[in-house]
Amino acid sequence: MKKQILFGAAAAFLSLGTVSASADTLLGGEIAVGGWHHDPGGWVKYPNDLPDDQSKVDADDDLNLDAQNDIYLRAKLEHPIPIVPNVKVAYTRTETEGDGRIERSFTFGNIDFTEGRDIHSEAKLDSYDGTLYYEVVDTGIDFDLGLTVRYFDGYVKVTDRQTGENDQTDIDFVVPMLYGNIRVPLPFLEGFSLGAEGNWITYDGSTLYDVQADARYTFSMGLGFEVGYRYEKVELDDVEDTDSDIDIQGVFFGALLDF
Numbered sequence: 001m002k003k004q005i006l007f008g009a010a011a012a013f014l015s016l017g018t019v020s021a022s023a024d025t026l027l028g029g030e031i032a033v034g035g036w037h038h039d040p041g042g043w044v045k046y047p048n049d050l051p052d053d054q055s056k057v058d059a060d061d062d063l064n065l066d067a068q069n070d071i072y073l074r075a076k077l078e079h080p081i082p083i084v085p086n087v088k089v090a091y092t093r094t095e096t097e098g099d100g101r102i103e104r105s106f107t108f109g110n111i112d113f114t115e116g117r118d119i120h121s122e123a124k125l126d127s128y129d130g131t132l133y134y135e136v137v138d139t140g141i142d143f144d145l146g147l148t149v150r151y152f153d154g155y156v157k158v159t160d161r162q163t164g165e166n167d168q169t170d171i172d173f174v175v176p177m178l179y180g181n182i183r184v185p186l187p188f189l190e191g192f193s194l195g196a197e198g199n200w201i202t203y204d205g206s207t208l209y210d211v212q213a214d215a216r217y218t219f220s221m222g223l224g225f226e227v228g229y230r231y232e233k234v235e236l237d238d239v240e241d242t243d244s245d246i247d248i249q250g251v252f253f254g255a256l257l258d259f
Contacts, residue, residue: 029077029086034254036230039067040096040123042246044156046109046169048238055107059246063121063158064100072252078135085132085146088179094154094232094248095124099161108158109167118161125154125171125234125248129199131179144181148199149174150208152234169242171234175208177201183216191218195228205237212252222258227251 045056059065070093078086098121105114113119133146152175157168177199186192193216200209214228231249236242 027077027079028259029075030256030258031076032074032226032254032256033071034226034252035069035071036092036250036252037067037069038094038096038230038248038250040065040246040248043244044169044246045243046156047241048243049241050107056243057106057108057158059123062102062104062106063119063123063156064098065096065121065123066098067250068096070094072254082134085134086144088129088131088133088146090127090129090131092127092129094126095122097122109169111158111160111165111167113158113160120159120161122157122159122168123154125152125246127152133179133181140185142181142183144179146179148177148179150177150199170240171236171242171244173239175201175203177208191224192216193218195226206239207233207235209233214252216256218256218258224256224258225254226256227253 040059043056043058045052047055057063072090072092074088074090076086076088099118101118102113102115105112107113128151129148130150131146131148133144135142136145137143152171152173154171155168156171157166159166178201179197179199181195181197183193183195186194194214195216196211196213198209198211201207210230210232212228212230214226216224216226218224229249229251232247234244234246234248236244
């Protein structure tokens with residue numbers, strides 16, 4: 001990754017601290033845990049120096065990857081010191097697998113998979129987030145901006161069920177991403193709010209982002225629940241000898257404590 005991307009993101013983030021005038025008067029935050037039903041799509045190419053028609057494999061048509069249920073965790077800590085950023089940490093598990101008989105020949109890694117063979121596919125793209133952010137607006141409507149550092153821990157593995165041969169591409173890297181979050185309370189429905197959140201970066205031909213929208217209800221003692229929809233895009237250009245244009249999307253539902 002180009003150094004100027006990291007330096008530019010850091011500079012933009014630090015500049016928020018000089019203009020942010022909003023902060024909580026007491027220590028607060030939130031904890032959330034839930035599950036999301038995600039459905040993978042798109043394609044992956046490994047190695048990326050072969051022709052597209054030989055090595056670009058489709059998540060649905062070639063790998064038969066299924067929709068799965070996984071977990072997510074999130075925690076935020078906010079404080080009353082305007083210059084010091086607030087902190088958010090998050091983990092999202094994204095794993096899936098599939099079985100099927102391939103209808104065309106393709107190359108994945110060092111193995112040529114021929115038409116008519118039965119294969120088993122596995123894919124993983126877990127993410128670990130550390131975010132520093134400022135509350136730009138905190139007047140009932142919350143608007144946050146900051147910087148996320150995300151670690152992607154993943155792979156795609158394809159196995160020939162007849163021979164046992166397999167190969168995989170590892171997708172393990174760290175990337176800074178711009179972070180934004182907004183939450184708006186519904187004035188005529190006490191305890192209800194609508195929110196949207198996202199992370200984004202583009203560099204060296206690669207683009208990564210995730211966006212989500214949710215509805216939340218908080219009742220006594222800060223306990224509540226949320227339901228929403230999340231969309232994640234992982235478009236890689238020569239990362240770990242891999243090209244990809246992967247999208248992962250689905251609904252999520254979780255419980256939370258807002259304190």
